[in-house]
Amino acid sequence: xxxxxxxxxxxxxxxxxxxxxxxxxxxxxxxxxxxxxxxxxxxxxxxxxxxxxxxxxxxxxxxxxxxxxxxxxxxxxxxxxxxxxxxxxxxxxxxxxxxxxxxxxxxxxxxxxxxxxxxxxxxxxxxxxxxxxxxxxxxxxxxxxxxxxxxxxxxxxxxxxxxxxxxxxxxxxxxxxxxxxxxxxxxxxxxxxxxxxxxxxxxxxxxxxxxxxxxxxxxxxxxxxxxxxxxxxxxxxxxxxxxxxxxxxxxxxxxxxxxxxxxxxxxxxxxxxxxxxxxxxxxxxxxxxxxxxxxxxxxxxxxxxxxxxxxxxxxxxxxxxxxxxxxxxxxxxxxxxxxxxxxxxxxxxxxxxxxxxxxxxxxxxxxxxxxxxxxxxxxxxxxxxxxxxxxxxxxxxxxxxxxx
Amino acid sequence: xxxxxxxxxxxxxxxxxxxxxxxxxxxxxxxxxxxxxxxxxxxxxxxxxxxxxxxxxxxxxxxxxxxxxxxxxxxxxxxxxxxxxxxxxxxxxxxxxxxxxxxxxxxxxxxxxxxxxxxxxxxxxxxxxxxxxxxxxxxxxxxxxxxxxxxxxxxxxxxxxxxxxxxxxxxxxxxxxxxxxxxxxxxxxxxxxxxxxxxxxxxxxxxxxxxxxxxxxxxxxxxxxxxxxxxxxxxxxxxxxxxxxxxxxxxxxxxxxxxxxxxxxxxxxxxxxxxxxxxxxxxxxxxxxxxxxxxxxxxxxxxxxxxxxxxxxxxxxxxxxxxxxxxxxxxxxxxxxxxxxxxxxxxxxxxxxxxxxxxxxxxxxxxxxxxxxxxxxxxxxxxxxxxxxxxxxxxxxxxxxxxx
Numbered sequence: 007x008x009x010x011x012x013x014x015x016x017x018x019x020x021x022x023x024x025x026x027x028x029x030x031x032x033x034x035x036x037x038x039x040x041x042x043x044x045x046x047x048x049x050x051x052x053x054x055x056x057x058x059x060x061x062x063x064x065x066x067x068x069x070x071x072x073x074x075x076x077x078x079x080x081x082x083x084x085x086x087x088x089x090x091x092x093x094x095x096x097x098x099x100x101x102x103x104x105x106x107x108x109x110x111x112x113x114x115x116x117x118x119x120x121x122x123x124x125x126x127x128x129x130x131x132x133x134x135x136x137x138x139x140x141x142x143x144x145x146x147x148x149x150x151x152x153x154x155x156x157x158x159x160x161x162x163x164x165x166x167x168x169x170x171x172x173x174x175x176x177x178x179x180x181x182x183x184x185x186x187x188x189x190x191x192x193x194x195x196x197x198x199x200x201x202x203x204x205x206x207x208x209x210x211x212x213x214x215x216x217x218x219x220x221x222x223x224x225x226x227x228x229x230x231x232x233x234x235x236x237x238x239x240x241x242x243x244x245x246x247x248x249x250x251x252x253x254x255x256x257x258x259x260x261x262x263x264x265x266x267x268x269x270x271x272x273x274x275x276x277x278x279x280x281x282x283x284x285x286x287x288x289x290x291x292x293x294x295x296x297x298x299x300x301x302x303x304x305x306x307x308x309x310x311x312x313x314x315x316x317x318x319x320x321x322x323x324x325x326x327x328x329x330x331x332x333x334x335x336x337x338x339x340x341x342x343x344x345x346x347x348x349x350x351x352x353x354x355x356x357x358x359x360x361x362x363x364x365x366x367x368x369x370x371x372x373x374x375x376x377x378x379x380x381x382x383x384x385x386x387x388x389x390x391x392x393x394x395x396x397x398x399x400x401x402x403x404x405x406x407x408x409x410x
Numbered sequence: 411x412x413x414x415x416x417x418x419x420x421x422x423x424x425x426x427x428x429x430x431x432x433x434x435x436x437x438x439x440x441x442x443x444x445x446x447x448x449x450x451x452x453x454x455x456x457x458x459x460x461x462x463x464x465x466x467x468x469x470x471x472x473x474x475x476x477x478x479x480x481x482x483x484x485x486x487x488x489x490x491x492x493x494x495x496x497x498x499x500x501x502x503x504x505x506x507x508x509x510x511x512x513x514x515x516x517x518x519x520x521x522x523x524x525x526x527x528x529x530x531x532x533x534x535x536x537x538x539x540x541x542x543x544x545x546x547x548x549x550x551x552x553x554x555x556x557x558x559x560x561x562x563x564x565x566x567x568x569x570x571x572x573x574x575x576x577x578x579x580x581x582x583x584x585x586x587x588x589x590x591x592x593x594x595x596x597x598x599x600x601x602x603x604x605x606x607x608x609x610x611x612x613x614x615x616x617x618x619x620x621x622x623x624x625x626x627x628x629x630x631x632x633x634x635x636x637x638x639x640x641x642x643x644x645x646x647x648x649x650x651x652x653x654x655x656x657x658x659x660x661x662x663x664x665x666x667x668x669x670x671x672x673x674x675x676x677x678x679x680x681x682x683x684x685x686x687x688x689x690x691x692x693x694x695x696x697x698x699x700x701x702x703x704x705x706x707x708x709x710x711x712x713x714x715x716x717x718x719x720x721x722x723x724x725x726x727x728x729x730x731x732x733x734x735x736x737x738x739x740x741x742x743x744x745x746x747x748x749x750x751x752x753x754x755x756x757x758x759x760x761x762x763x764x765x766x767x768x769x770x771x772x773x774x775x776x777x778x779x780x781x782x783x784x785x786x787x788x789x790x791x792x793x794x795x796x797x798x799x800x801x802x803x804x805x806x807x808x809x810x811x812x813x814x
Contacts, residue, residue, distance in 0.1 A: 010534050019688040024484050027491075056480040065476050072469050072667070076460040079667030080428050087431075115519050115669065115691045122690040130414050131535055131557060144689040151689065153535060153557070263476070263483030263696035265519065284423040285548040285555065286526040287519045291695050292667035 007131075008153065016150045021355060022143060023051035023370045023386075026362060034359040037352065039407050042364050048397035049368040053341060053388030055260040058312065061304055064261060064297045071296030079292045084280045085113030089295050096302035097270065100228075101251070102241040109273045112280055113298065115290045117225050117254030117267030118144055120279075121189075122286075124221045124250040124269055127278035128187050129154040136180045136188040138172055140344075140375035140382075142195045142223060149189075157185050158376075163197040163335050164346070171205045174212070181216035188213060191223035192239075193230075196344045196375045196384040198337020200230070203237040210239050213246035219275075220249045226340035228309065229258040231317050234338045240271065248272050250279075255301045257341065257388070258312060264294040316341055319387050323398045330402040341388040344372065345401075347381050349410040354380050357408060365400040411535075412557065420554045425759060426547060427455035427774045427790075430766060438763040441756065443811050446768050452801035453772040457745060457792030459664040462716065465708055468665060468701045475700030483696045488684045489517030493699050500706035501674065504632075505655070506645040513677045516684055517702065519694045521629050521658030521671030522548055524683075525593075526690075528625045528654045528673055531682035532591050533558040540584045540592040542576055544748070544779035544786075546599045546627060553593075561589050562780075567601040567739050568750070575609045578616070585620035592617060595627035596643075597634075600748045600779045600788040602741020604634070607641040614643055617650035623679075624653045630744030632713065633662040635721050638742040644675065652676050654683075659705045661745065661792070662716060668698040720745055723791050727802040734806040745792040748776065749805075751785050753814040758784050761812060769804040 008016075019025055026049075071078045078086065087107070094107035105111055114120035121144060129135055131153035137145050139158045149156050157180045159172050177188070188209070192201040201209070213220045222239050230236050240251045254267035267290075269279060283289065320337060327334045327345045334345040350357055354371050361367045361383075372379030383401075387394055412420075423429055430453075475482045482490065491511070498511035509515055518524035525548060533539055535557035541549050543562045553560050561584045563576050581592070592613070596605040605613070617624045626643050634640050644655045658671035671694075673683060687693065724741060731738045731749045738749040754761055758775045765771045765787075776783030787805075791798055 007535060010531070013534065014531065014682045014685055017682075017685040017689065019487065019685040022487075022688050024692075025486060025688070027486060052484050054480050055483045059479070065473070068476075069469070069473070072472075075463070076458050079459045079664075080456050082431060083423065083426075083429060115695070118689070119691045126555075127414065127418065130417065131411060147689045151530075151686065260483075265691065265693070265695035278418045278421075281418055281421040281423040282555065284426050284429070285421065285522070285551045287523045287669065287691060288428075289669070291519070291669035291698055294695055294698070 013150060017147050021371050021374055023374070026051060026368050029359065031359055031363045034356060034363045038360060038364050043366070043400045043403060045366050045396050045400055046393050047366040048389055048393050050385035050387065050389065050397070051368050051370050053257065053260060053386050054390060055263065057390040058260050058388050060260045060263070061300045062308070063300050067296045067300050068293055072293045078296065081289055081292055081295060083284045083289050085290060086295050089113070089298050093268070093298050093301065097268070100302055101238045103238070105270045110276055111268065111270040112276050112283070113290045113295055114267045114269060114283065115287050116265040117252055117256055119265070119287065120252040120254065120267040120269040121221070121223060122148060123279035123282050124252060124275070125149065125152060125189065126282045127275055128219050128221070133187060134185040136177060136185045138190045138194070140196055140372065140379050142191050143374040145189050161194060161197065161199065163194065163199045164333060165335055166333065170199060171201055174205065174208055177209070178212055181212055181218050185218060187219045187221065189221040189223070191225065193226040193337070193339035195226070195340065196342045197335055198340045198342050199335065200234060200236055200338040203235065206237040206239050207242060210242050210246065211244050214244050218246060220246055222251045224251055224253045226257055227253065229313055229316060229341065230339045231313065231320070236339065248275060250275055255298070259301065261297060264297050266290055266294060266298060316388060319389065319391050319394055322395050323387055326395065326398045326402060330405065332402070332405065341386050343385045343387055344382050347383065347405055350408045351410055352408055358383065360408070361401065361404055365404050367397045367400055417554060421551050425762070425775050425778055427778070430455060430772050433763065435763055435767045438760060438767050441760070442764060442768050447770070447804045447807060449770050449800050449804055450797050451770040452793055452797050454789035454791065454793065454801070455772050455774050457661065457664060457790050458794060459667065461794040462664050462792050464665050464667070465663045465704045466712070467704050468668070471700045471704050472697055476697045482700065485693055485696055485699060487688045487693050489694060490699050493517070493702050497672070497702050497705065501672070504706055505642045507642070509674045514680055515672065515674040516680050516687070517694045517699055518671045518673060518687065519691050520669040521656055521660055523669070523691065524656040524658065524671040524673040525627060526552060527683035527686050528656060528679070529553065529556060529593065530686045531679055532623045532625070537591060538589040540581060540589045542594045542598070544600055544776065544783050546595050547778040549593050565598060565601065565603065567598065567603045568737060569739055570737065574603060575605055578609065578612055581613070582616055585616055585622050589622060591623045591625065593625040593627070595629065597630040597741070597743035599630065599744065600746045601739055602744045602746050603739065604638060604640055604742040607639065610641040610643050611646060614646050614650065615648050618648050622650060624650050626655045628655055628657045630661055631657065633717055633720060633745065634743045635717065635724070640743065652679060654679055659702070663705065665701060668701050670694055670698060670702060720792060723793065723795050723798055726799050727791055730799065730802045730806060734809065736806070736809065745790050747789045747791055748786050751787065751809055754812045755814055756812055762787065764812070765805065765808055769808050771801045771804055
């Protein structure tokens with residue numbers, strides 16, 4: 007049995023995105039090579055909501071609901087019925103399925119909150135959980151916290167790899183040998199890879215065959231770049247009995263400051279997720295829930311424009327990295343880039359510290375997403391265009407300085 | 411090992427406060443005796459923030475922070491440093507101790523969120539946790555969720571009981587036989603009992619002796635009625651090595667709609683709580699954190715007035731219940747009453763359903779706080795004065811109708 011000491015060592019969060027301010031940079035000052043590189047700080051650890059502001063009207067929606075008083079301060083744990091009702095309609099249209107607002111949907115404090123609830127009701131001591139490597143850092147860590155066993159499923163995402171996606175044979179092997187739950191994000195965080203329709207269909211069929219619970223994180227599915235297709239697993243015909251899809255307005259819509267996420271799927275699991283929410287956070291902040299009323303009904307052209315602006319930044323940074331021979335897959339959706347670095351004179355964590363201290367660039371080490379990714383860094387390029395491109399050039403410069 | 415099915419049966423939330431709208435009332439319609447009782451709906455399951463509105467300026471504080479943009483949308487997981495700094499000063503003054511904003515304090519999504527974090531980092535499979543009966547419903551349920559073992563410690567709170575408070579001999583026995591953690595609320599929820607200085611001092615000494623982790627929920631400690639004294643355990647001289655105190659602005663200040671809570675204490679535990687927050691909800695909603703800037707610096711006289719208004723309601727409802735021979739302890743703090751009902755023709759859950767259907771009164775069954783409390787109901791009397799007193803009279807009338 008894992009002890010609390012072991013558990014919380016495994017949950018170390020010093021290098022998690024957004025926590026950089028707590029790191030001690032004294033060590034890197036001593037080993038720095040050359041001079042500091044000029045340039046405004048760019049924090050690629052998360053999107054910049056000043057560059058891409060929250061959905062128009064989100065603050066007005068909040069204020070209206072605050073004005074409603076008691077009714078909105080204390081909602082059902084799964085969220086205010088009125089808000090769930092209209093949201094379920096719009097989500098159903100987007101996904102291409104039919105979601106019952108009453109039985110199949112829960113509002114959580116953030117998409118991460120929804121992910122925690124989904125794993126919290128399906129994973130206990132000894133549960134085998136297939137986790138993609140690399141994938142969102144909380145997937146792996148939540149399984150450890152809950153006492154489950156991580157079964158890693160490698161993701162092929164590099165341009166040098168002939169076939170993209172997860173290894174379906176390994177996945178079937180895992181399902182055959184007692185894996186109970188499979189959790190994954192598509193678009194994948196940190197690589198931006200979108201699982202193809204063929205792969206999604208096969209995952210659903212396998213889960214149905216082996217009675218595996220699926221938890222599908224679609225957080226970035228709205229920000230789909232030109233020429234790309236997206237398949238919502240829950241819209242297929244053959245589905246497993248236990249399926250939860252999660253999504254939220256924190257990314258494309260820049261509403262992260264409100265901590266709102268949504269999960270929908272199997273009634274029994276949603277019921278349990280509400281029971282769990284009843285003891286860990288009660289509900290998503292009451293007044294904030296109202297901001298969901300702006301979601302999936304943004305002003306005409308707003309989404310297209312936002313995608314287009316991100317695509318421009320994506321392409322320019324890709325050009326910078328590829329010109330410097332940093333192997334970087336082109337994200338099909340979302341706002342993450344995951345370049346691979348050449349062998350360096352310092353380890354990854356030190357290099358990330360140097361990037362921050364010497365080059366005013368904050369990135370997240372690949373090891374947050376897969377302990378084996380000791381040569382990659384993740385950038386959220388939802389940033390001011392010019393600042394981001396300049397910072398990408400500084401990353402290239404730093405790689406030159408510290409290359410072996 | 412407890413299975414997921416067993417675990418979530420134990421976490422049943424149908425009768426949890428605020429969830430009444432999800433209950434099916436068809437059954438009680440059939441067995442109802444007599445006519446419906448007239449009167450406006452009073453929802454005693456939680457406070458009415460229309461009757462006692464949020465702290466003045468809370469919405470303005472929110473709007474100011476929303477205007478700060480990125481800086482406030484993504485804070486450290488433990489909360490924005492600036493907000494923690496000034497809050498730690500004011501909290502230290504209130505508590506009579508010194509709290510390091512940098513190392514000893516974390517902002518969580520609600521006081522319940524803080525409680526979850528505190529138990530989440532101290533309880534794992536097999537951990538023995540002493541839990542007071544009755545006490546806040548989530549204490550017991552969180553221990554079950556985390557795989558721990560509940561060691562119940564009875565609370566003597568009735569006027570008919572000669573000595574008030576927990577049984578310290580039983581507590582010491584529990585500590586002697588391997589209890590690792592003790593969690594309790596003072597003022598107690600649901601009874602309003604404030605642990606005396608002697609009891610608090612003894613608890614701290616015992617925990618120090620037996621190396622037991624203490625988690626002290628002081629959520630209601632600001633709403634202290636005239637003539638009462640309150641001892642903050644963490645301000646004593648002899649303390650255990652591991653101690654977390656939790657408090658929040660959801661009750662006295664009516665800020666529940668913002669989901670804000672605070673935990674402070676042992677650095678190592680606060681660090682771990684942040685690691686856990688990093689994977690379950692990231693942080694308290696960014697913009698909402700600003701509302702903490704209004705806390706412990708309300709307008710002059712605001713707190714005294716709020717306490718005074720609650721004391722009036724407390725005394726009037728007590729008079730109504732006691733005149734009808736419903737044994738009800740006088741709460742020393744907080745806004746809960748926990749009257750005991752005489753033997754009824756129906757079980758407690760049915761009676762609570764009848765109260766809602768027939769009398770327009772929503773209360774929480776005592777079994778939420780202690781499975782053995784099958785003859786008590788909890789009322790949050792932070793309500794409109796006249797409506798609350800009228801509803802209390804309807805409860806008395808309903809008890810008459812259904813008495814054996």
